[in-house]
Amino acid sequence: MQPNTMMALSLNVKGLNSPQKRRVLFRDLRRKHVDIAFLQETRIPRQDSHRLRDPRFSQVFSSCALNKQNGVAILIHRNCLFTKHDVHTDTAGRYVILSGTLGTRSVTLVNVYAPNTPDKHFWEALQADLDRHALGEILMCGDFNAVPCPAVDRSRPSANQTPTMGTRQDVLFGSFLNQRALIDVWRVSHPSTKDFTFYSNPHGSYSRIDNILISPSLLPWVTAASIGVISWSDHANVVMELSLPNCSPAWNWRLGSHTLQDAGLVRELEGELEAYFRDNVTEDISFSTVWAAHKAVIRGEIIKKVSYRKRLKLQSVLELQHTLRVQELEHKTTPSQEGFDRLQGTRHALNRLLLEDVAKAMTWSKRRFYESANKMDTLLARQIRPRPPVTRITSLKDSAGRSIKSPQNIKRAFTDYYSSLYNHSPLHSPPTASHLTEINSFLSSVDLPKLSSSQGLALAKDFTLEEISEAIVSLKPNKAPGPDGYTARYYKTFFPILGPHLVTLFNAVKAGNPFPPDSLLASLVVLPKPGKNLSDPSGYRPISLLNLDVKIYAKVLAARLNPLLPSIIHPDQVGFIQGRQAYENTRRAVGAIWHLEREGRPSLLLSLDAEKAFDRIEWPFLFTLLEHMSFPPEFCSAIRALYHNPRADVSIPGSQAAPFSIHNGTRQGCPLSPLLFALTLEPLLTHIRSSPDIKGMTVQDGSFKVSAYADDVLLTLTSPESSLTATSALLSRFSAVSGFRVNLDKSVILPFHLSRHQTQALTAVFGFKIASTTIPYLGIHLPNKHDDIYKVNYPPLYAKLRGEMEVWNKECISWLGRVHCIKMNLLPRLLYLFQALPSPIDPSDLRFLQSHIDAFVWRGGRRRVARSTLYRPRELGGLGLPNIQCYFQAAQLSQVVTLHSPPNTHRWVDFESACMFPESPKYWMWLPKNVRPKVPTLCPPLSHSIALWDSLASSKKLRQASSSMLPLWRNPLFPPGQAPDQFSRFVEGGILRIRDLQDRAGLYSFDSLTARSGLHPQDFSATCSSIILLLLRKTK
Secondary structure (H helix, E strand, O other): OOOOEEEEEEEEOOOOOOHHHHHHHHHHHHHOOOOEEEEEOOOOOHHHHHHHOEOOEOEEEEEOOOOOOOOEEEEEOOOOOEEEEEEEEOOOOOEEEEEEEEOOEEEEEEEEEOOOOOOHHHHHHHHHHHHHHOOOEEEEEEEOOOOOOHHHHEOOOOOOOEOOOEOHHHHHHHHHHHHHOOEEHHHHHOOOOOOOOEEEOOOOEEEOOEEEEEOHHHHHHEEEEEEOOOOOOOEOOEEEEEEOOOOOOOOOOOOOOOHHHOHHHHHHHHHHHHHHHHHHOOOOOOHHHHHHHHHHHHHHHHHHHHHHHHHHHHHHHHHHHHHHHHHHHHHHHOOOHHHHHHHHHHHHHHHHHHHHHHHHHHHHHHHHHHHHOOOOOHHHHHHHOOOOOOOOOOOEEOOOOOEEOOHHHHHHHHHHHHHHHOOOOHHHOOOOHHHHHHHHHHHHOOOOOOOOHHHHHHHHOOOOHHHHHHHHHOOOOOOOOOOOOOOHHHHHHOHHHHHHHHHHHHHHHHOOOOOOHHHHEEEEEEEEOOOOOOOOHHHEEEEEEOOHHHHHHHHHHHHHHHHHHHHHOOOOEOOOOOOOOOHHHHHHHHHHHHHHHHHOOOEEEEEEEEOOHHHHOEHHHHHHHHHHOOOOHHHHHHHHHHHOOOEEEEOOOOOOOOOEEOOEOOOOOOOOHHHHHHHHHHHHHHHHHHOOOOOEEEEOOEEEOEEEEOOEEEEEEEOHHHHHHHHHHHHHHHHHHHOOOEOOOOOEEEEEOOOHHHHHHHHHHHOOEEOOOEEEEOOEEEEOOHHHHHHHHHHHHHHHHHHHHHHHOOOOOOHHHHHHHHHHHHHHHHHHHHHHOOOOOOHHHHHHHHHHHHHHHOOOOOOOOOHHHHHOOHHHOOOOOOOHHHHHHHHHHHHHHHOOOOOOOOHHHHHHHHHOOOOOHHHHOOOOHHHOOOOOOOOHHHHHHHHHHHHHHHHOOOOOOOOOOOEOOOOOOOHHHHOHHHHHHHHHOOOOEHHHHEEOOEEOOHHHHHHHHOOOHHHHHHHHHHHHHHHHHHHO
16 A cells, blocks of 8 residues: 555444454454444444444544444544544434545545335435535445446346346435446446455345445545455455545554564564674764664664564464455355355354454453553553543644645644744854853853852763663653654663663763764654644644653753752752752742732732743853853763754654754753753843842842742742833843743733732733732642632632542442542642642531542442541551541641751742741741740741641640750740850751750760860850750650
């Protein structure tokens, strides 16, 4: 079959209610590479029409009767270039009329199962429905229970047919063909051949009652038509091949997920790999060339060996099919009882072989479902996940606003759009001298952190086999590969052979030798954005699929860079930084709302939305920044290798490859990209922090202006007009040097203590939208009143989760599977809010949600196991059913632990500690409640955390009255510590709590404390005071 050919198959399947028979059908369709299947006599009742679902045939259109009779279906392969416009079915399961676009032409697909007795009303109804619903050319397939030409399409005349006109049914069918002017494809392709699709055993005759009919204008598309053998059904299939103009193959080679599970194949490929590298690694050929060529060689070997194994596996089936075809032709030509018996024997043998193979496959499927269907695994996740709609792009508007429908033109429109996006500033690639001067001026005007020499050496060292091994182990084996088709399983399976060669390749690349050009090619898959205009290329989200060798290289670089980022990225940035989490910014934002609301001064929260943030970063700015931050040249060279003439190709099925060059942006799908973006954003945030004209929220001596999670930037500003003026000017300057651009349509201001006139003026001057009540930020909603935090976030989530559980309740999920549904799907979403929002929860809401969870687990019936038993871990005889109240408490308590972090580590801790000054929450909370000094203010997030801590510390015995966590300073139980100036060396030496004076063996001696903390002899009396307090505590 030619690459741009579409195959249509018509077959009367004689019932498909048997799972084994459906498996045989779909295997047959896949083996024949069928694009559109027309099935008749499915006999599937209307309520069970879902039985025809198959992952490869994403579009299924059926007409079913109420009971098990009749039934037709059209199955369309996911790679077929067909788009549905309208579908019409009858009520008796006799026909389905499907109009749409095939390639670039308007076509109506019709599947018919005609009555086996003359029925004039049926043909009239079909004719009338075609008049109403058919569009463009017609492609009609079916079992018509009649023949187009009785003289040649029956092996012997029927008892009730005239010599020239045939049966009454033949007459009605012939009249229908003449009225619709339809052409019999098989007869046109085989004008002088007699062949048949059905054998009537009672009548002992053959007939060609299964046909494919087309409009005359479709005839030039037809390249072949054939009749198969009668095997597992009682009808032969009819196949037609159509050549689709201006369409290219939608298939790209990809290493199958099960291919490398064949131990024999793996051993053969190991030998091929060893021989290839042994014969081709020489000094006169660059290793990158050898590496690129190995992919082509091994790809060919895999295709050859897999094809051979498939042929070997199907050899018995193919031999029987050939024998069956020969015997059928013989019996059709010279019918005899002996020939019929041989034919039936061969047919039964073939069916037995097919069913045995299917039985083995179904046994494995049953085992897989038995083992995994109730576990937190892919099978269960897919069952409760909403089925995604078909995302095929059928039409688009080009830059001139014209509607385009051909795959090649759609691809051209996307390519033009992304070519412009990834080269938005042609004058900056390569950069001019003046542009580099502007970049250096921007970076030099602020004090940026720099790497230490030891950190630079760690980044610059050569790659090792251990690093590459760790990167490969972390890869998920079944993720979609890049254009070369090699998945992570290939690198995991053959790592002992490929590992040393990857070390050689990566070190050569780091030294300045570029990757092979094809290695830096990426496949760009576009997915529709919810609620966007899908006729515009900007309404789609590009997903970049990189080749795995490049991804492994980037993973090694990211693994080296990641531990160093906390030392050079300010705590205001938390996205993709080791040891930082999203809740840090949401908790700080909640505290900021309380503070701004309480202060009573004109202020605002500004949520900045960056337009195509990762895609617009300019490379001259990125690499100049790395130099300013003292990144070693070797590491900069290693990163430059990823940006040395990279290209991408938009994947549109049915179109030819048309790669375009990329000149800006961090690589999508690259593990290094988030880290590089965080570095790129740091100069902007540093400018904001250091600018005296941008005034932020101030608490004590601390200023809290900005927080960021990747491209989600939130500014907390006072003096709105002057601060926004300076911010806008800074953003314009940063955009000019880096490519970063703010999307004014999505950037929103949440005002505090600003009149309507003032907010309108801000919009008119700066272009930002004004939110009257809430703004979205990192998956939550921030209101302009702190008391509304709970009601704008939790009730909508509760309602959504209850609705989803009602939908899941209709699925066939076991008791254990239902528990896992809660743990796998519902709990993570609740946990995110539990962490992101430091606010108390209405206990009645949690009880109400927990009751819905119980009802879902028990399918609305009576509980048969106590809830407390279900809550226990599996190791203690339970099922680990989430106790929502306990998870809430645990999520909140984890932040109490973070409260004990050193200063300038977590900004929300700095903010809440400043609100509590002069007390410190990490010490104050350990004091008995009756001796805690009163504080002038306690912000609600901190108040909630400490109240929860006090409650749980008492009920769960997390704190004792004589706790070693008691502070030495500002502790009413230790009066000398109320004026800690005389204890300055204690504080400098880290002696802050009672536990710092002892270990498990007992009290430290003064000499030991001197050695550990640098105390002086004059500190002896202070030490004695502390020890006396400790002894008093011990004797209580």
